[in-house]
Structure formats: C-alpha cells, structure tokens
Amino acid sequence: xxxxxxxxxxxxxxxxxxxxxxxxxxxxxxxxxxxxxxxxxxxxxxxxxxxxxxxxxxxxxxxxxxxxxxxxxxxxxxxxxxxxxxxxxxxxxxxxxxxxxxxxxxxxxxxxxxxxxxxxxxxxxxxxxxxxxxxxxxxxxxxxxxxxxxxxxxxxxxxxxxxxxxxxxxxxxxxxxxxxxxxxxxxxxxxxxxxxxxxxxxxxxxxxxxxxxxxxxxxxxxxxxxxxxxxxxxxxxxxxxxxxxxxxxxxxxxxxxxxxxxxxxxxxxxxxxx
Numbered sequence: 001x002x003x004x005x006x007x008x009x010x011x012x013x014x015x016x017x018x019x020x021x022x023x024x025x026x027x028x029x030x031x032x033x034x035x036x037x038x039x040x041x042x043x044x045x046x047x048x049x050x051x052x053x054x055x056x057x058x059x060x061x062x063x064x065x066x067x068x069x070x071x072x073x074x075x076x077x078x079x080x081x082x083x084x085x086x087x088x089x090x091x092x093x094x095x096x097x098x099x100x101x102x103x104x105x106x107x108x109x110x111x112x113x114x115x116x117x118x119x120x121x122x123x124x125x126x127x128x129x130x131x132x133x134x135x136x137x138x139x140x141x142x143x144x145x146x147x148x149x150x151x152x153x154x155x156x157x158x159x160x161x162x163x164x165x166x167x168x169x170x171x172x173x174x175x176x177x178x179x180x181x182x183x184x185x186x187x188x189x190x191x192x193x194x195x196x197x198x199x200x201x202x203x204x205x206x207x208x209x210x211x212x213x214x215x216x217x218x219x220x221x222x223x224x225x226x227x228x229x230x231x232x233x234x235x236x237x238x239x240x241x242x243x244x245x246x247x248x249x250x251x252x253x254x255x256x257x258x259x260x261x262x263x264x265x266x267x268x269x270x271x272x273x274x
Contacts, residue, residue, distance in 0.1 A: 074228035076113055076147045079172040080220045081193055083108040087221075089193075091214040096248060098194040098209035099217060105189035107178040109153040110171075112220070115145035117167040117175075118198060119207070122159045124181040131183065132252045134204040137192050138182025141175045142207060144198050147230040152207055154192035155184040193217070195229050197237050205246040210236050 080087075085107035089099045119142040126135035137154030141163060144150050157179025169175065180189050194209030195216070201207075211233050219227035 074147070074226045074230070076145070076226065076228050076230075077171060078113050078216070078220045078225050078227065079110055080217065081110055081112050081151070081153060082178065082191055083110045083172065083174070085178075089214065089217060091218070093212060096194075096209050097212045098192060099213045101178075101191040101193050101217075102188060103178050103191060105157055105177070105179055107189075107191075108174045109141070109156060109176045109178055109191055111143050111145075111169045111173050111175055112151050113143075113145040113147060113149075113171045115143045115147075115151075115169060117163055117165055117169060118142040118144045118150060119201065120159060120164055126182040126185075128183070130252050130254060133208075133246070133250060136183045136249075137208065138184065139176065139179070140182075140192070143169060143175070147228055148197070149211075149229055149233050150196045150198050150207070152192065152194040152196070152209070154194070154208075155180055155182050155190055157181065157189070195233060197233055197242065199243060203243055205248075205250065206244065210240070 082101055082103050085103045087101050087103045087107075089101045119140070121137075121140050124138045126132070126138055137152065139156040139159060140152055140154035141156070141159060142150055142152045153175060155178070156176040159176045160174050163169075163175050178189050178191050180187055182192075184190060184192070192208075193213060194207070195211040195213045196206050196209060199206040211229055213229070216227055216229050219225075
C-alpha cells in the first residue's frame with residue numbers, strides 16, 4: 001500500500017489538472033510568490049500599465065496643395081510674351097489699357113499665340129520734340145492671332161531677322177528683344193504689351209491697346225494657357241466700334257488732335273475668334 005500510494009502521489013504531481021499534458025490550467029503564480037519561493041534569486045516585478053488618456057501626437061504640417069491643370073476654356077494655347085526672363089508688371093489701369101512688362105534688355109519678346117505678323121516697325125522714329133502718337137512705341141511688332149485678336153509688343157531693342165508682315169508665326173516664337181525704344185528711352189527696359197483688334201494703320205490709338213491685358217498675363221504666367229481674350233475683345237469692339245476716335249494721349253506736341261475715322265475696311269470685318 002505504501003508503494004502504491006507513492007506512485008499515485010508522483011503521478012498526480014506531474015499531471016495537468018483539467019487540461020492537456022504539459023499545458024497547465026492553473027492561474028499563473030504572482031511574481032511576489034515566485035520571489036518568496038526562491039530565496040536568493042533576484043527578480044523584477046513589472047507593474048501592469050495604468051489606463052489613462054491617449055497620448056496626443058502633434059499633427060504634421062500640411063503639404064502645399066497639388067496643382068491641377070486648369071480647365072480648358074478655349075481651343076487656343078497661349079504663351080506669356082516674355083520668355084525665360086524674370087518679369088514684373090502692373091495689374092491695374094494707369095493711363096491706357098495696356099501693360100508695361102519690366103524685364104532685362106535683350107530678353108525675348110515672343111508671339112503669345114499662333115498667328116500672322118501684321119505690322120513691323122524696325123525704326124525708332126520717336127522724338128521728344130514732337131512726341132507723335134504713332135511713334136511712341138518705338139520698334140514694335142504686331143501679330144493677328146488665330147483667335148482674331150491683335151497683340152502688340154513695343155519698345156523693342158531690335159526685331160528678329162525674317163519677321164515681316166505676312167510671316168506665319170507660332171506661339172512662343174521669338175519676334176524681337178526687349179529694349180526701351182520710343183518714348184521709353186529714359187526708363188528701364190520693358191515691353192509695351194497691348195491687346196486690340198486689326199484696324200487700319202492710321203488708327204494707331206487702337207493698336208496701342210483697347211483691352212486690359214493683366215488678367216490674361218496672370219493666367220498665362222501661372223499655367224492657365226487656354227484663357228483667351230477673344231470674347232472680351234469682341235465685346236469691347238462692339239461697344240466702341242471697330243474704328244473709334246482717339247480719346248487719350250492723342251495730340252502730339254505740335255499738330256492737331258487725330259480725329260480721322262475712316263470708313264469700314266475689309267480688315268475690320270475679320271471676325272474675332274477665328
């Protein structure tokens with residue numbers, strides 16, 4: 001009986017009550033009990049984490065907004081008229097509806113859109129003693145765009161060889177170099193940029209600007225290359241007539257104020273917008 005009881009005692013000690021052999025179903029022994037049961041053995045008691053509010057993680061700064069292509073609002077593609085140079089320009093009406101684009105001498109004046117060269121003045125005829133209106137922009141080139149709008153670049157230092165009336169040009173093609181010819185000779189180099197419609201050369205006051213250009217310059221410079229001045233140009237021409245009389249800075253220092261208003265010409269019947 002003593003031998004049998006001993007065997008039973010050993011077997012019971014090795015068994016896992018209520019479970020599979022080798023996997024105990026008894027609760028774990030607390031760390032303090034293990035330390036007490038094993039004198040002389042160093043143990044560490046790790047306390048359970050204390051529940052508390054979630055830690056606050058600083059929110060990173062947002063990235064710059066992703067630039068998305070602007071909606072296409074016309075079939076024409078435009079280019080800012082000064083290429084590969086730093087520029088500044090006024091965004092408000094000063095005296096005439098035109099923009100003075102300040103840039104370094106020699107910077108390229110390019111065609112804003114596909115079109116045909118209309119007028120070219122390669123000579124600087126302006127004199128302060130006379131201050132004739134037709135000469136104030138000095139050396140200049142005008143382009144009739146495929147959108148039906150006329151674009152003028154004046155105060156040029158020189159005209160690109162081969163640029164002459166009737167020459168077919170592409171948007172971004174170099175037409176001349178920025179300078180300060182004409183009545184800009186006492187200022188820093190700049191491009192006189194104006195938007196109007198095709199008219200008889202005698203109507204030089206139309207050529208120098210009829211539509212405020214800065215909204216279009218802003219768009220073309222910032223990547224919206226489809227914003228077209230065609231609709232606004234058509235609206236202004238309908239309001240003033242294709243051959244309006246001169247109203248601002250008309251008279252030279254000697255001679256009468258130009259008031260000639262020629263009859264309609266075939267050029268004035270060209271529809272804007274192609």
